[in-house]
Amino acid sequence: xxxxxIRIGELxxxxxVILASGTCGPELAKFTELKKIGAIITKSVTxxxxxxxxxxxxxxxxxxxxxxIGLENPGVHQFINQKLPEWLALxxxxxxxxxxxxxxxxxxxxxxxxxxxxxxxxxxxxCPNVKGVEFGKDPDALLELTREIKRVTKKPVxxxxxxxxxxxxxxxxxxxxxxxxxxxxxxxxxxxKIDLTDRTSILGxxxxxxxxxxxxxVALYYxxxxxxxxxxxxxxxxxxxxxxxxxxxxVIGASAVEIGTxxxxxxxxxxxxxxxxxxxxxxxxxxxIKELIGSRRF
Numbered sequence: 129x130x131x132x133x134i135r136i137g138e139l140x141x142x143x144x145v146i147l148a149s150g151t152c153g154p155e156l157a158k159f160t161e162l163k164k165i166g167a168i169i170t171k172s173v174t175x176x177x178x179x180x181x182x183x184x185x186x187x188x189x190x191x192x193x194x195x196x197i198g199l200e201n202p203g204v205h206q207f208i209n210q211k212l213p214e215w216l217a218l219x220x221x222x223x224x225x226x227x228x229x230x231x232x233x234x235x236x237x238x239x240x241x242x243x244x245x246x247x248x249x250x251x252x253x254x255c256p257n258v259k260g261v262e263f264g265k266d267p268d269a270l271l272e273l274t275r276e277i278k279r280v281t282k283k284p285v286x287x288x289x290x291x292x293x294x295x296x297x298x299x300x301x302x303x304x305x306x307x308x309x310x311x312x313x314x315x316x317x318x319x320x321k322i323d324l325t326d327r328t329s330i331l332g333x334x335x336x337x338x339x340x341x342x343x344x345x346v347a348l349y350y351x352x353x354x355x356x357x358x359x360x361x362x363x364x365x366x367x368x369x370x371x372x373x374x375x376x377x378x379v380i381g382a383s384a385v386e387i388g389t390x391x392x393x394x395x396x397x398x399x400x401x402x403x404x405x406x407x408x409x410x411x412x413x414x415x416x417i418k419e420l421i422g423s424r425r426f
Contacts, residue, residue, distance in 0.1 A: 192340020274306025355381025371404025
């Protein structure tokens, strides 16, 4: 049996499969064996409650979906007191996704999480649906934010990057130089859909974030470019629906993968991919997942 464990800072995951923020929750335990998953990430939580964007907030498109949720959440205080216990009861590492509009908001939210049993943080600096939550576009701002976050937590910090930038390598390096334990990419891509009956956007926010199988080639490209310059672990996200998809990200340079949109289609997809990676390693006489990570031949 192959060794599938990977490390993100001081956090060790039993396998490289993670369920992505906003696409899963404790309710998924009714449909799949969550204890077979490496980790699960909460919906993004902000310091204060947020109502989110006007509906409609989601719409299917060819090869994926657009969402414009707008970071609706109860705020960190209520989440910790009312929601987090159910997440922690799952028996797998829980990574808290944290967002904010200012550096101070990120820092204070993380300080409140620090005394809880969350295993680490994924820092959402790249939400395309909320103004102000785009530190990931400015390498200098991201560098400073990452340093401030690392100053107030001893838990692993993952910086989630946006594809909506001109130079992904610059922002990836900024996160690494700021002390991030890992980066994850990509977040969703800007998109919209028109309702031809009244010639308006279907989404209440006009634009949204595109996810699903249609963005996988883009995600692979950005992971590839980030892997050329970064030494910290990279977590690949975008359009993963099955084991071959996940394996492509590992070969291109990702140490782990996040499954997002496809959780809505197949709630068991994370377990299927974890089992599939193990079977692939066995069939190809790979003793350790690290032999596969970054094994591209170009």
